[in-house]
Amino acid sequence: MSKILGISGSLRQKSYNSALLRSARDLFPEVIVIGSIRGIPLYDGDLEITGVPPAVLELKQQLIDADGLLLVSPEYNNSLPGVTKNTVDWLSRPSLGVRNVFRDKPVALIGASPGGFGTILGQSAWLQVFRGLGAKHWSGGRLVVSNATRVFDDNGVLVDQSIRQRLEQFIEGFMAFCEL
Numbered sequence: 649m650s651k652i653l654g655i656s657g658s659l660r661q662k663s664y665n666s667a668l669l670r671s672a673r674d675l676f677p678e679v680i681v682i683g684s685i686r687g688i689p690l691y692d693g694d695l696e697i698t699g700v701p702p703a704v705l706e707l708k709q710q711l712i713d714a715d716g717l718l719l720v721s722p723e724y725n726n727s728l729p730g731v732t733k734n735t736v737d738w739l740s741r742p743s744l745g746v747r748n749v750f751r752d753k754p755v756a757l758i759g760a761s762p763g764g765f766g767t768i769l770g771q772s773a774w775l776q777v778f779r780g781l782g783a784k785h786w787s788g789g790r791l792v793v794s795n796a797t798r799v800f801d802d803n804g805v806l807v808d809q810s811i812r813q814r815l816e817q818f819i820e821g822f823m824a825f826c827e828l
């Protein structure tokens with residue numbers, strides 16, 4: 649078991665959400681494995697029939713093997729990013745002998761934004777998706793990282809000690825929910 653699979657919903661090189669995920673992994677290197685949405689094409693039902701793309705299969709296998717999913721997602725236009733939703737759409741399709749990889753899978757949501765509300769609306773939008781998929785959303789903690797330009801340095805290192813502490817507590821709570 650890979651324990652917790654962490655996925656950043658951003659492809660951007662200097663992504664704050666990827667930086668937040670790396671910080672979580674660095675706090676719990678034995679528990680968190682980072683998966684990538686890079687290389688996942690736009691969902692296409694025809695492509696699915698001719699062969700599910702390798703990047704989708706690889707990420708899906710990582711999710712099958714994991715005890716829980718930590719989704720670190722940006723917020724776009726007060727909702728969830730299309731690029732991230734596209735990945736979840738691919739993963740939600742039957743393949744690798746699993747009809748719905750999200751069913752009963754523990755899921756936790758966090759996110760970072762340079763703005764003042766730290767992905768709060770984006771996280772709410774994800775709830776609808778994961779409820780529909782039958783995932784077990786962990787609501788025992790909440791982490792919305794606002795003003796991300798001050799929370800991370802230019803190299804994407806988490807420099808805000810209070811956020812670091814809250815991140816640690818959040819992951820500990822989610823680990824307990826995953827029974828790790």
Ligand SMILES: Cc1cc2nc3c(=O)[nH]c(=O)nc-3n(C[C@H](O)[C@H](O)[C@H](O)COP(=O)(O)O)c2cc1C
Pocket residue numbers: 658659660662663664665666722723724725726727760761762763764765766767
């Ligand atoms: C299309 C688009 C829409 C955005 N909408 C929001 C928004 O609704 N709320 C917000 O806090 N930030 C918004 N942003 C700013 C993102 O939070 C910012 O680009 C952030 O750095 C994206 O995450 P990343 O650093 O992980 O790539 C938007 C950015 C883009 C590109």
